[in-house]
Amino acid sequence: MADVARLAGVSASTVSRALSGSPLIPEATSQRIRELARQLNYKVNVGAANLRRRDVRTIGLMVLGDPMKAMSDPFLLSIVGAVADALDARGMNLLLSRVKSENPEQLATLVDSGQVGGLIVVGQLNWHDRLNQLAAAGLPLAVWGACLPDALYPVVGGDNLRGGYEATHHLIEQGCRQIAFFGDTRHPEVRLRHQGYVQALAEAGLHPNPQLHQVFQFGDTRLREVIDSWLDRQHDFDAVFAASDVAALSILGALGERRVQVPAQVRLVGYDDIAIAAHLHPSLSSVRQPSDSAGKALVELLLERMAGQPGRTIMLPAELVRRESSA
């Protein structure tokens, strides 16, 4: 910067101001300095600027859950992409972090060490209490997940209750009576989807059959085994509502292998509406969650939080997409 200043015949302050678009510098000077900097291929050292300014234009993001497993869920990744875009639009950067589940404090380190100004956490897993603690301790974060009533942190999430309800209601309308639920209800989001499921059943005068409710870990590698063993034991159902499309895909595969016709014998609805859902045969009915809006909303809430504002909750609509698998 000193070089640029010297060559421009001004002081470093002026260069700094010109390059950061300060209104103090007249447009002409500003132009000249910018051009010179460009020619010299000079770029402001962001680290030094951060140090002086005492803030960082980078935010950290982590996907909770078994790293490799969670990183392979297309829906969660589409949220990561959307967050990256939203940050990009504001000239901010994204630091991607792997969280070792043994060590929740790792989250705060990123902020404490000044590497990032705030944190976006995708998925709550069973970390709700820990996240509450961190938020209470003043850690600036925003979370994608279920909108829990006692959350001390800002949350963006889909309308899981409604989504679960819609999916189930749709299956009932299609004439299904024995509707299985597939999902890990230790997950707050899945718990809500399950509540919606129960609600829709109740409304139709049906009772949830515990035998038709299968718990599994989101993104479990052995998902297929779990599904197979469940199908081996359980034949008395005419529909499945899966709490994620990844699970629904496995179910589709398992059913296909057993020559069970979808939707003729069993109807299937998934959740998230990942890209391939539409391209399968049969194409997969699913509950769409708008990941673009999710990314924008997460960044917005995080910045509000970083600016000291109270912290809101944003619930995004859940929209049932009807396709062949439940026709």
Added chain:
Amino acid sequence: MADVARLAGVSASTVSRALSGSPLIPEATSQRIRELARQLNYKVNVGAANLRRRDVRTIGLMVLGDPMKAMSDPFLLSIVGAVADALDARGMNLLLSRVKSENPEQLATLVDSGQVGGLIVVGQLNWHDRLNQLAAAGLPLAVWGACLPDALYPVVGGDNLRGGYEATHHLIEQGCRQIAFFGDTRHPEVRLRHQGYVQALAEAGLHPNPQLHQVFQFGDTRLREVIDSWLDRQHDFDAVFAASDVAALSILGALGERRVQVPAQVRLVGYDDIAIAAHLHPSLSSVRQPSDSAGKALVELLLERMAGQPGRTIMLPAELVRRESSA
């Protein structure tokens, strides 16, 4: 840090040394200082440390290609995950960047502005020349892609030629004679896979039929349309070799919709061996590329490059995984 120093009754220098594990400080003192820092929840400011040390322990990663599209290819994402892990293991961080294809210089900015010490680029697209330019200009980078002979940058890639050969050879062994190739050969990696395909055909005395070669954009949203229109025009084939699993999935869906039996009428082999490939019905034969090793190798090569070493090429094995779709 001043606080910690004062409370420990030592100088900031000593604290700095203790916290960075300098051998100058006796173990006892070091222990004491670390413990105190922990109690005070003190974390070294990474930005300031970087500034002083004049290096950064963060590297940038970008996936080339239409952002949303590229970000949705599970295989590319598994590489991102693997890179994140490899960096994590070395105490380094990962800055995720979206690249706007209009502006290649954006890549260098991340390094020039001191935000990252080097760059990992996933996919070459048609950027080979630009990457060569950047590398020639001294930008430290490592690339996942095809091992091109004139590359000035370090490359990690699968053995695409071999992979294409193996897949095709396998289909020929299964008795197929009219084998279609699906992939965008503007992509260097795909071009090599296609060469392997041609090689295997030639070896069996077959000639590639141009009508059986369909170009499409990797990750193209309208992939399904392209496939459908192709299938409408073209019926004279008994196998498809798809240059990516994502494409293979769409093809599987399209064939299913037309009641074409896989593998009975048409055999199918994909590429990448993404997680769901094994869970579909029929399960998808594919050529596996080891993304874990890829991540490690990319980080290794980049660090070598950052240390001023010459820059090597690492070719990872391609392994055909036989499943139902080509049985």
Added chain:
DNA sequence: GTGAAAGCGCTAACAA
């Protein structure tokens, strides 16, 4: 073995 001092590259009072 430890501390004092200098300075990494930048920004923001404050002064002119």
Added chain:
DNA sequence: TTGTTAGCGCTTTCAC
């Protein structure tokens, strides 16, 4: 409108 000055929080000679 511009420049001078004083650090941001840390690491590292260099001297003790």
